[in-house]
Amino acid sequence: MLNIVIFGAPGSGKGTQSDRLISKYGLHHISTGEVLRDHIARGTELGRIADSYISKGQLIPDDLMIRVLEHVLDSNPELTSKGVIFDGFPRTIDQAKALKKMLASRGSRVHAVVGLEVPEDELIRRMINRGKETGRADDNPDTIRKRLVVYHDQTSPLRDYYIGEGKYHGIDGSGDMDEIFERIHRSLHDRVPELAESDAE
Numbered sequence: 547m548l549n550i551v552i553f554g555a556p557g558s559g560k561g562t563q564s565d566r567l568i569s570k571y572g573l574h575h576i577s578t579g580e581v582l583r584d585h586i587a588r589g590t591e592l593g594r595i596a597d598s599y600i601s602k603g604q605l606i607p608d609d610l611m612i613r614v615l616e617h618v619l620d621s622n623p624e625l626t627s628k629g630v631i632f633d634g635f636p637r638t639i640d641q642a643k644a645l646k647k648m649l650a651s652r653g654s655r656v657h658a659v660v661g662l663e664v665p666e667d668e669l670i671r672r673m674i675n676r677g678k679e680t681g682r683a684d685d686n687p688d689t690i691r692k693r694l695v696v697y698h699d700q701t702s703p704l705r706d707y708y709i710g711e712g713k714y715h716g717i718d719g720s721g722d723m724d725e726i727f728e729r730i731h732r733s734l735h736d737r738v739p740e741l742a743e744s745d746a747e
C-alpha cells in the first residue's frame with residue numbers, strides 16, 4: 547500500500563486536490579467527511595450521531611471515528627490494496643496514532659502527509675461560497691467559526707507531529723488549483739521514492 551494523508555484546515559481544498567492525486571497515482575480516496583455526510587443523508591444511526599456533532603462544528607469522538615475508519619478499510623480490501631488517500635483523517639493526535647497502528651497491522655504505513663496551508667480569510671471566503679453553491683449545512687458563518695477554532699485546538703498540532711516523523715510536505719494552498727497540484731506533485735516526486743516509481747512523467 548502507498549498511503550498519503552491530505553491535511554489542512556476546513557476549506558483548504560483537501561477534496562479538490564485528492565481528486566487530482568487519485569487520477570495521477572490510482573489510489574483509493576477515503577474522505578471521512580463524505581462518509582459521514584452519506585450516513586446523514588441515508589438517516590442511519592451513525593448519521594444521526596454524526597449530525598449532532600457536525601452541525602455544532604465539533605469533531606466526532608475519536609473512538610467512534612476510529613471504528614468508522616477501520617470499517618471502511620476492512621470493507622474495501624480490493625480497492626485499498628494499492629493505497630489510500632486519507633482526506634479528513636486523522637484530525638487529532640490520537641487518530642494519528644490509531645492510523646499508524648491500523649496500517650502497521652496491514653504491513654504498511656503513512657508515506658507522506660500533504661499539508662495545504664491557506665490563510666484564514668481565504669478559508670472563510672471559500673467555505674461561505676461553497677455553502678451558497680452546494681447548500682452544505684455546516685458551511686454557514688457561525689459553524690465555520692467554530693470549525694476553525696476546533697481546527698486550531700485539536701487538529702493543527704498534527705503538523706508538528708508529522709514534521710517530527712519526517713513526513714510533512716507543507717504546500718502553499720493559495721491560488722490556481724492546477725498550480726497547487728503541481729506544487730504537491732513536485733514535493734512528493736522529490737521526497738517519496740515509492741511514488742516517483744508509479745509516476746509516469
Ligand code: ATP
Binds near residue numbers: 607
Ligand atoms: P475540506 O473543506 O478541506 O474538504 P472540511 O473540514 O470542510 O474539509 P470534512 O472533512 O468534509 O470538511 O468534514 C466535515 C465534518 O465531519 C467535520 O467538521 C467533523 O465534524 C466531521 N469529521 C470529518 N472527519 C472527522 C474526523 N477524522 N474526526 C472527527 N470528526 C470528523
Ligand code: MG
Binds near residue numbers: 561577
Ligand atoms: Mg472535504
